[in-house]
Amino acid sequence: MNSLTRWQRPELAAWASLGRLTDLRDEIDRLFEMPLAGLARGSQLLSVWTPGIDLYEDKDNLYLKAELPGMTREQIEVSLHEGVLSISGERKSESNCPEAEVHRAERFFGRFQRTVTLPAPVSADKVKAQYKDGILTITLPKTEEAKPKQIDVHVS
Amino acid sequence: MTMKATVQRESQGTTDRTARQEPLAPEVNIFEIKDGYVLEAEMPGVNKAGLEITLEGTEITIVGRRQTEALPGESLFCECSGADYRRVFELDPAIDSSKISAKMEQGILTLTLPKSERVKPRKIAVE
Numbered sequence: 341m342n343s344l345t346r347w348q349r350p351e352l353a354a355w356a357s358l359g360r361l362t363d364l365r366d367e368i369d370r371l372f373e374m375p376l377a378g379l380a381r382g383s384q385l386l387s388v389w390t391p392g393i394d395l396y397e398d399k400d401n402l403y404l405k406a407e408l409p410g411m412t413r414e415q416i417e418v419s420l421h422e423g424v425l426s427i428s429g430e431r432k433s434e435s436n437c438p439e440a441e442v443h444r445a446e447r448f449f450g451r452f453q454r455t456v457t458l459p460a461p462v463s464a465d466k467v468k469a470q471y472k473d474g475i476l477t478i479t480l481p482k483t484e485e486a487k488p489k490q491i492d493v494h495v496s
Numbered sequence: 497m498t499m500k501a502t503v504q505r506e507s508q509g510t511t512d513r514t515a516r517q518e519p520l521a522p523e524v525n526i527f528e529i530k531d532g533y534v535l536e537a538e539m540p541g542v543n544k545a546g547l548e549i550t551l552e553g554t555e556i557t558i559v560g561r562r563q564t565e566a567l568p569g570e571s572l573f574c575e576c577s578g579a580d581y582r583r584v585f586e587l588d589p590a591i592d593s594s595k596i597s598a599k600m601e602q603g604i605l606t607l608t609l610p611k612s613e614r615v616k617p618r619k620i621a622v623e
Contacts, residue, residue, distance in 0.1 A: 392576040398569030405567060407540040407576055409603030439530060446523035447538055459572060474540035474603020475564060 389431075389448035395456060399488050402458055402480040409474030410447075416476060420464050427476065428453035460486040519582035522560065522605075532610035533591065539581045540603035546580075547600055549607070554587045556596075558605065 396403040406427055408416060416429040433449040462480040469478045522537040539547075542560035550557045560581035587593070592612035599606045 393573070394567070394571065394576050395573035396567040396569040396571050401569070403567045403569060405576065407603075409538045409540040410536075411602065440534075441528040443526040443528060443533075445525050447525045447536065448523075456573075471602070473543045473563065474538075477567075 389450060389452040391452055391454065393427075393454055393456065397459065400482060402460060402462060402482065404456065404478040404480070406454065406476045406478075407474065408452075408471075408476050411471075411474075413471055416471065418467075418469050418476075418478060420462070420467060420480075423458050423461060424455055425458055425478070425480070426453065426455045427478075462486070517577065517579040519559075520577060520579045521583045522558070522581045524583070532608065533588070535585070535605075535607040535609065537581075537583065537605040537607070538603060539605060542581065542600070542603060542605075544600045547598075547605065549598055551587075551593055551596070554589060555584055556587055556607075557584045558582070558607075560605070 392407050394405040396405075404425060404427075408429070408431075411429060411431050415431060416427065419426050428451065430451045431449050433447075458480065461483045463483050466481045467478065469476060471477075522539045524538070525536045527534045537558060537560075539560035541562040541564045543563055546561035546563045548557075548559040548561070550559075558581070562578065562580055587609070588611075590611045591609045595610045595612075597608045599608075
């Protein structure tokens with residue numbers, strides 16, 4: 341009488357679907373686009389939580405986005421030191437009743453840390469961080485010197 | 497200067513490609529307790545508005561559509577795939593499908609699936 345929720349193998353959708361014969365160039369493009377961190381996370385061999393991050397830049401700010409679902413603001417630490425941004429934290433698993441029988445345990449718990457060397461100097465006191473829908477978004481305004489400036493060319 | 501233009505064009509191409517990406521399977525934890533099951537699925541970037549849970553027979557399909565606005569500027573570094581989420585589960589027939597409840601918080605979907613009353617162990621009085 342031991343009917344368990346049946347084990348559904350998830351489609352290995354993080355990888356390019358190798359079975360399909362789409363454009364060869366498309367496949368190769370996708371392979372090159374596939375971020376290495378994605379491969380590491382997908383394989384679960386490393387057993388370390390490395391949340392994915394994205395870094396963007398426009399003329400006024402740097403933006404960093406990290407996927408950190410299921411945390412609270414207090415569990416996330418963001419620090420900036422000499423042009424290196426570091427995000428870290430610890431996610432604790434909610435204690436379930438000891439009689440709970442685990443069928444799948446894919447989610448990571450524990451500490452994580454990512455560091456990024458910023459490509460431009462930023463004003464540390466103007467940095468803003470927001471945590472919404474499990475995504476941490478950090479906006480780092482560039483210092484005045486770092487912003488692109490128009491230089492007038494004089495012809496003598 | 498040309499390099500920068502090429503990178504910009506590339507990132508344009510990438511965002512168009514997001515629309516064609518295969519959905520990702522969110523990572524889940526499934527527990528069984530005395531009265532039912534609890535399923536937790538990780539879907540960062542998804543909130544209540546983008547969530548679609550469909551029950552069909554004994555199959556439950558969870559679809560999460562990201563609601564995040566794209567960040568301004570050009571992408572220097574991109575690890576997150578930006579794809580939507582989709583995963584299908586086969587339900588234990590002991591689950592009472594009319595009592596399934598869902599909660600969405602900070603990118604985590606928690607589904608509570610209680611077992612139906614008649615399946616729970618019950619003492620039968622002997623007259």
